[in-house]
Amino acid sequence: MNRFAKFLASAAVLITAPLAAQTTAITGGKVVIGDGSAPIDGGTVLIRNDRVVAAGANIAIPADARRIDATGKWVTPGLFAGFSRIGLVEVGAVTQTNDMNASASPFSAALDVQYAINPFASPVAVNRAAGVTRAVVSPSTANSIFAGYGAIVDLGEDENPITRARAFQFVELGETGQSRAGGSRSASHIHFRALLEEARTYARNPALFDSDLLKASDAKALLPVINGSTKLLVHVESANDILKVLDLRKDFPALDIVLVGANEGWRVANHIAAAGVPVLASALSDLPYGFEDLAATQSNIGRMKDAGVKVAIGMINDRDAHQLRYSVQYAGNLVALNKVPRATGLTWDEAFAAISSVPAEIMDMGGQLGSLKAGRQADVVIWNGDPLELSTQVETVIIDGVDQSLSNRQMRLRDRYRDPAPGALPNAYDH
């Protein structure tokens, strides 16, 4: 090991990482716009400052543009994780580093992940190196059916991870919800309705608000849910629970609902489509973990899509704080289903959209994120092959137009132990 050379290399990274944004042309690659359209061979992606200027064939390149030759490579939008807990956890079982929920807090809906998300957490660096550039970050529930506010984040190495704070409220209304509410779905639904009514009471006269059910902060947090200005992400899995959630709009017509999980969504896909409710679905869930998942199948997403549901891949409760890099594998598996008799998958183009533009659109950020269309934030990844294939590696990650370091502590450990037996000095001196 040449430690000095490695030191120089890492020092160089430190110096060049905050490279000033400029005009960059990524040329010659197979360009995936991410909106479900077919890849474009020999395309160009043009970035100015933090935005995509243009992507596709026959793009004029300014003379002063920095050029990145991507010949033989694939160029795509960064991956957009449709549901995650990234940045909320360093080590899952080390409670001091786990900010997903707060079982001893008196608050619920008012809890806000923007204060907990740590852009310097190692899962952020690991998943950034795998091409994940944006994520929906949700809290999880503890003592209430409501978990609090979630956010949209970027995985850039800078200190400002929040793309949109208070992007949604998260609520559990399936098996977890009945448990949180005290033991029945009757309880979870009355809990939901009662808390929203309390929030209305609060709105009528905040000064006089005094509720046994709800703190003023939580009531305040639920108001934008009632009027639809804040999205409501609802975790349910079973067909019946999904139908009951769709029915909530009879009482609260402005709710802006997004279903999360929805393992049995295919059974009621027509209802979901008719309601115009989008879904952040688990991709490969095919076991009856609980009785709410009896009909789980990997064909769920494909069948919902065929029924007209807007559906993206999310990873609820599925290593969602550490392994967003599975997004590409999951999308690839949905493509694999096309060759399985009786199964319903996604086309390659649809599958990639399910981890880029569609989750962005579901979060109402398709105009800013998730694709390489003109005007989008310049989150770009260069891969050495088909991004959904297991053998493919990430070569370059750009977030908001800024080149990102791909280094992380997993790589450092790998390099230290490439030859594990200690040399003239113990391994601890290899750095």
Added chain:
Amino acid sequence: MKLRVMLALVAGGSLVAGCAATASDTNSASTATPVKSSKSSDTAFPSTYSAYPSTPTAITGVTIFDGEGGRIDNGTVFMTAGKISSVGGPETTIPADATVIDGSGKYVTPGIIDVHSHLGDYPTPSVAAHSDGNEATSPVTPEVWAEHSVWPQDPGFSRAMANGGITALQILPGSANLFGGRSVTLKNVPGRTVQAMKFPGAPYGMKMACGENPKRVYGGRNRMPSTRMGSLALNRQTWIDAQEYRSKRDDAKPPKRDLGKETLAGVLDGEILVHNHCYRADEMAQIIDMSKEFGYKVTAFHHAVESYKIADILAREGICSAVWADWWGFKMEAYDAIPENAALLQNAGACVIVHSDDENQIQRLNQEAAKALADGRAMGLEISDAQAIQWITYNPAKAMGIEKMTGSLKTGKMADLVLWNGNPLSVYARPEKVWIDGALMFDSGDPKRRPVSDFELGQPGEGDVK
């Protein structure tokens, strides 16, 4: 996918199984004719499995990964009477009456084998009534047998076959205890009873665990072990007692049968294989020294996320590492996991197994191997596709002591194999057909040729592609 087993363990405490089996003292061995204790249980709960009917079948024009690192392009596999009859190139002769399957554009591998599964003992639906994987009432329970917890109707077995091509698997007790109990090796064939699934002739394994789980479970109850040093002390004292039991077995007046010590003596006899859950490199090194102190061998370290730090030692000691491709960060002892672990071990000449410990990833061990292979290649290591297939076929078979019967496509071995509709190291490939002992147990093109468990009958999604 929901990590319920692991989360339950992490949460700690509430895992106690409903059935509190204790060491039985109801059946003393005959005082007149001492029986070697580890053998006395060999006859208990025997396998009732026998191969299902098969027809002589050849697959031609297919790419073959033989499971021992070999690859044949445009190959032929012929099986008859439940055994592999021949494996070779296009010149391989096939009897006229054989069923011939055109395998062009497709791949054949041995049946995929998972050395670490909890199907049946932590089945789905994962309700408390089914939580049978940890006898977490004492840190030393070598007397329990995983097979007595296996629910044969776990729908996970069928998913593992249909999506993962799994033909054999080892069901282990969980990791709450230092000595978790005996494992059982199963053919992935549906059965009314677990005996109908037991792999005939497979040796037993014994589960051990080091690290965080035992000390958390028992330390939380103010019981030993609450520390890693407490774990080692309890481990060593248990081995000392086992040695004493073993030394008295052949006395004129042997000790009363002791279920736990029968298992431990079986390990000391070399007849029961040790599968040791152990994440950290430093702890593995200590377990190795303990095994030398008491004269047994660790067959495999499971969840060995830090094996790459001592790859040279593990290669020298001949101990396999059963690893995930890329799990990390869910607890402190998994913090230093790296995706190149498997490849670095292979590079050092150590035995590598890719395992699941998971009802979802058992459905795509081929993909997990492919990821581990890709990460190794990305750092410049040269590993062939066929070697990566060995991580999920021959190597686990070897660690389970069944490598002379299955795990590779060699003449005379069990016809346990998978026909894939593409390269199994590609994300786009799935099993098309799965044979176990020559019997076609899964055919993606035939809705009737897939298992549907009792639990799924009459339920939404019955018989679906899953």
